[in-house]
Amino acid sequence: MLGTTLKLQPELDVEKMSVPLLLQDKVALVERYVAGFPDLQRRLLALMDSWCQPGFDIKDVARQYPQVASLSLEKLSPKVLSRQVLRLQEQFGMVPALCPHAATQQRLAALRHLCHKRFVEKSLSQENWADHVQGLVGHSPWLQEQLSQLLTSLGDPGTAARCALNLLLPEDQLPATVAAELSRLQLQGRAADADSRPNVKDMKDQHYQLPIPRENVYLLASREDLARHEGALLQPQQVVGVDLEWTPVFVAGGRPRPSLLQVAMEGRVFLFDILALTQPPAGQGAQAFSQLVAQLLSDPSITKLGYGMAGDLQKLGTSCPALAHVEKQVLGGMDLLLVHRQMRVAGMPTPGVDRASGLRGLSLLVQQVLGTTLDKTQQLSNWDRRPLCEEQLIYAAADAYCLLEVHQALCREPARFHLSGDLAGSQRPRHRERPGTQEPPGLREASASPRQVPVAVAEATIPRVPARTFRVVCDNMLQGLARSLRCLGVDAHVLGSSEDHRRAAEVARLEGRIILTSGQPYHTLRAQVGAGRCLLVDGSLKAQQQAKSVLRHFNVRVTHEDIFSRCQACNSDQYLKVSRDMMKQLMWLSSHQEGPWTSGDKATHSQERQEPGPAPEEAPGGSTHDRPCRWLQAADLCAEMPDMLANGTRLQLARVPAGVLRTPGLRHFYCCTRCGKVFWDGSHLGRVATHFRDVLESAPGPCEPSPAPSPAGSSF
DNA sequence: GAAACCGGCTAGGAAACAGT
DNA sequence: ACTGTTTCCTAGCCGGTTTC
Numbered sequence: 046m047l048g049t050t051l052k053l054q055p056e057l058d059v060e061k062m063s064v065p066l067l068l069q070d071k072v073a074l075v076e077r078y079v080a081g082f083p084d085l086q087r088r089l090l091a092l093m094d095s096w097c098q099p100g101f102d103i104k105d106v107a108r109q110y111p112q113v114a115s116l117s118l119e120k121l122s123p124k125v126l127s128r129q130v131l132r133l134q135e136q137f138g139m140v141p142a143l144c145p146h147a148a149t150q151q152r153l154a155a156l157r158h159l160c161h162k163r164f165v166e167k168s169l170s171q172e173n174w175a176d177h178v179q180g181l182v183g184h185s186p187w188l189q190e191q192l193s194q195l196l197t198s199l200g201d202p203g204t205a206a207r208c209a210l211n212l213l214l215p216e217d218q219l220p221a222t223v224a225a226e227l228s229r230l231q232l233q234g235r236a237a238d239a240d241s242r243p244n245v246k247d248m249k250d251q252h253y254q255l256p257i258p259r260e261n262v263y264l265l266a267s268r269e270d271l272a273r274h275e276g277a278l279l280q281p282q283q284v285v286g287v288d289l290e291w292t293p294v295f296v297a298g299g300r301p302r303p304s305l306l307q308v309a310m311e312g313r314v315f316l317f318d319i320l321a322l323t324q325p326p327a328g329q330g331a332q333a334f335s336q337l338v339a340q341l342l343s344d345p346s347i348t349k350l351g352y353g354m355a356g357d358l359q360k361l362g363t364s365c366p367a368l369a370h371v372e373k374q375v376l377g378g379m380d381l382l383l384v385h386r387q388m389r390v391a392g393m394p395t396p397g398v399d400r401a402s403g404l405r406g407l408s409l410l411v412q413q414v415l416g417t418t419l420d421k422t423q424q425l426s427n428w429d430r431r432p433l434c435e436e437q438l439i440y441a442a443a444d445a446y447c448l449l450e451v452h453q454a455l456c457r458e459p460a461r462f463h464l465s466g467d468l469a470g471s472q473r474p475r476h477r478e479r480p481g482t483q484e485p486p487g488l489r490e491a492s493a494s495p496r497q498v499p500v501a502v503a504e505a506t507i508p509r510v511p512a513r514t515f516r517v518v519c520d521n522m523l524q525g526l527a528r529s530l531r532c533l534g535v536d537a538h539v540l541g542s543s544e545d546h547r548r549a550a551e552v553a554r555l556e557g558r559i560i561l562t563s564g565q566p567y568h569t570l571r572a573q574v575g576a577g578r579c580l581l582v583d584g585s586l587k588a589q590q591q592a593k594s595v596l597r598h599f600n601v602r603v604t605h606e607d608i609f610s611r612c613q614a615c616n617s618d619q620y621l622k623v624s625r626d627m628m629k630q631l632m633w634l635s636s637h638q639e640g641p642w643t644s645g646d647k648a649t650h651s652q653e654r655q656e657p658g659p660a661p662e663e664a665p666g667g668s669t670h671d672r673p674c675r676w677l678q679a680a681d682l683c684a685e686m687p688d689m690l691a692n693g694t695r696l697q698l699a700r701v702p703a704g705v706l707r708t709p710g711l712r713h714f715y716c717c718t719r720c721g722k723v724f725w726d727g728s729h730l731g732r733v734a735t736h737f738r739d740v741l742e743s744a745p746g747p748c749e750p751s752p753a754p755s756p757a758g759s760s761f
Numbered sequence: 762g763a764a765a766c767c768g769g770c771t772a773g774g775a776a777a778c779a780g781t
Numbered sequence: 782a783c784t785g786t787t788t789c790c791t792a793g794c795c796g797g798t799t800t801c
Binding site: 158177181296297353359360425525 | 782783784785786789790
């Protein structure tokens with residue numbers, strides 16, 4: 046910081062200054078340090094790129110800086126580091142050749158991703174996969190070797206051999222089993238990927254089928270084509286489905302450009318070949334195309350249906366400057382993505398049809414509304430290829446046409462999908478409800494009814510579980526849920542932000558916990574621990590609503606004694622009870638301590654500390670809750686520090702407002718033995734009891750909520 | 762009237778999710 | 782894999798209220 050302020054950078058060694066900061070994940074600081082010094086930027090990039098070399102171990106660097114505390118080496122994995130390097134390369138305006146290793150690492154990450162899509166998700170056809178992979182691997186021997194290993198680890202030797210043959214991978218880099226299989230294939234002369242797509246026709250029949258004849262799908266690639274169909278396209282009062290296709294780019298910085306614009310209307314689909322129509326960019330074809338599209342989008346009498354339409358239209362501007370910001374000129378647009386969200390908020394009751402089915406986005410909507418799924422195997426295909434293959438044309442037409450059919454179904458039976466008759470009203474963006482405002486009825490219903498198991502069924506078939514014995518592990522996105530559950534006495538472990546989701550399965554197995562997740566890994570986790578041990582939590586709900594859902598789902602019994610029986614901050618259920626007088630002493634001592642206690646002080650105070658407060662059975666009836674705790678004893682405190690427990694935990698005395706000590710009727714405090722947080726019976730107790738009233742009422746405990754919470758703000 | 766506290770608001774980071 | 786958007790969570794700020 047000092048070097049940056051005094052502009053001493055040219056005098057200092059950029060490596061020695063940057064490396065400790067990089068090891069602590071303080072890239073932003075390093076960026077500021079080299080800002081305005083192109084030579085230093087170049088050297089920094091070269092250094093970081095060298096860390097992306099195959100086989101490089103960042104721990105070797107860390108060992109040279111033993112004085113650096115709080116290392117963040119996980120942020121310096123080749124994948125993360127290469128992303129940073131390429132970002133900086135673009136930001137500094139340096140040539141890509143300066144970062145060869147980072148670029149290679151990025152290509153390897155893309156290869157892994159594509160192999161996952163092809164061999165694990167199976168959502169990518171062999172041709173499309175090979176198309177992308179060929180472009181990524183190029184002639185790099187190292188990437189060819191990595192690909193060979195990936196293929197061997199993900200598929201059987203036969204599949205790996207066929208891919209190696211099609212991609213012309215060098216035989217000497219293949220594992221022995223794959224090489225043997227390859228030789229066998231070559232001998233048999235069966236290079237074709239015969240069984241890579243088994244029963245293609247049968248698979249396709251299960252998917253949404255374009256319900257119009259093939260000849261009603263028109264490819265428009267010239268000005269004449271546009272003129273021929275302009276009348277039909279601009280027919281007033283009609284409803285059209287709009288979609289866009291572009292070729293995905295798997296390397297950072299590559300701006301994808303749209304290739305095909307689909308407009309579907311009753312009985313036919315028009316496919317605009319954007320590549321052909323916008324060549325040359327200022328030509329008559331481009332002008333006619335942009336005029337027609339602008340006219341279509343800005344006509345309020347034509348309803349334009351899309352799914353995430355704004356994003357699609359934004360991209361149009363990159364191919365056709367005349368259509369830049371066209372998304373702001375749309376009149377009569379209806380985004381079914383927003384309608385879909387409204388359906389989710391209202392709690393689509395259809396069992397088994399939600400994210401748990403593995404579908405998402407438009408595919409999920411089509412499944413929920415039309416009962417069939419969209420075939421997405423052409424989604425990541427090469428849309429820049431000309432001519433487009435038949436499968437691509439059918440896929441593109443179906444993707445736009447299904448919007449029309451979904452819209453018709455929703456208009457026909459809005460109530461079936463928990464929508465009002467006014468679909469346009471359903472697509473208003475959802476605002477965060479302010480505390481105290483009434484929740485919409487749909488939201489209340491959603492929160493009261495768990496998504497996967499109806500309440501009545503759950504209560505009838507699942508035995509009641511006391512909150513204190515219910516143990517869960519939450520993913521990092523559900524921190525709010527974990528805090529709410531701890532509030533109610535549930536043992537809730539939260540994964541760290543850097544921990545992999547697989548850790549959840551490990552914790553669940555070792556500690557007998559239920560997994561709560563809001564993310565994609567739900568399917569993997571459920572497969573690992575079993576369906577009944579893993580719950581997909583609706584991330585769109587607020588934490589307290591999520592908590593109620595979980596409790597109802599697992600039929601958890603919460604009593605008033607459970608409230609705050611566990612520390613919200615650290616999940617510990619071990620408290621030390623401290624009398625008000627003792628707390629006064631501790632706070633006084635902690636605010637007056639200047640280093641270790643003197644021997645005189647120690648003698649005086651240790652005498653005072655011999656009286657830890659009344660024994661539990663002597664406790665006056667001021668406390669409303671009987672928490673699992675014991676009275677603070679002298680032995681619990683550290684001899685040298687008045688605010689430290691013998692186990693090394695520092696009590697958070699500074700966070701206790703002085704006024705609380707004078708609150709009438711407040712006689713005890715509770716200190717968490719793990720994190721040192723101090724709690725007392727205050728207004729928060731009443732608030733929580735109120736928030737979870739409906740959950741508590743379903744399981745009344747022997748103890749009623751505090752009738753008169755203390756007026757001062759409090760930690761409980 | 763000053764200080765402390767509380768609750769609402771907001772910006773920013775992180776993660777999920779939508780598209781290809 | 783990427784980009785762009787949305788959402789949640791947290792920290793910090795600010796104004797109103799409470800306490801002394």
